[in-house]
Amino acid sequence: MGMVLLVTSGTIATLIEEAQRAYPRECCGLLLGQGNQIALAQPAANVHPEPERHFELDPGALIxxxxAARGGGLEIIGYYHSHPNGLAGPSDEDRAQASGDLRTWAIVADGVVSWWRDCPSGFEPLSTRFADS
Structure with a gap:
C-alpha cells in the first residue's frame, strides 16, 4: 500500500471554498507542508486565458x-485545482501537464476533494487521513 497523506480539515475547507468562489472558473494553488503532511492550501491566481476549462498557476506565486521554502518555510508538496464540470479525477489535460515529479495533486469537484500522486507512470490515487490535533 502507498503512502498516506495527512491533511487538515482546514485545508480541505479552503480547497472547497476556493472552488466555490471561482466557479464557473477553475481555481488553483499550492499545497504546502512537510513530508507527507499538508498544512496549508495557498490560493494562486489562475492566469490561463481560458480559466473556465484550464488552469495555469501564477508563476509569481510559485516562485x-x-x-519561502528555501528560507525555512513550508515545502511545496503539490498543487490543487478545481474541475467545474464536476469530474473529480485527473483530466486528459491534467495528464498532459503532469511531470511525474511525485508531487501531490488535489482536484476539487462538486464539494469533494480527490488526492493524486503525479508518478512517472501516471496519476495514482492517494489515501488521506485527517491531521488535526
Whole structure:
C-alpha cells in the first residue's frame, strides 16, 4: 500500500471554498507542508486565458513559495485545482501537464476533494487521513 497523506480539515475547507468562489472558473494553488503532511492550501491566481476549462498557476506565486521554502518555510508538496464540470479525477489535460515529479495533486469537484500522486507512470490515487490535533 502507498503512502498516506495527512491533511487538515482546514485545508480541505479552503480547497472547497476556493472552488466555490471561482466557479464557473477553475481555481488553483499550492499545497504546502512537510513530508507527507499538508498544512496549508495557498490560493494562486489562475492566469490561463481560458480559466473556465484550464488552469495555469501564477508563476509569481510559485516562485515566491520556492523562495519561502528555501528560507525555512513550508515545502511545496503539490498543487490543487478545481474541475467545474464536476469530474473529480485527473483530466486528459491534467495528464498532459503532469511531470511525474511525485508531487501531490488535489482536484476539487462538486464539494469533494480527490488526492493524486503525479508518478512517472501516471496519476495514482492517494489515501488521506485527517491531521488535526
Amino acid at each position: 515566491a513559495a520556492h523562495r
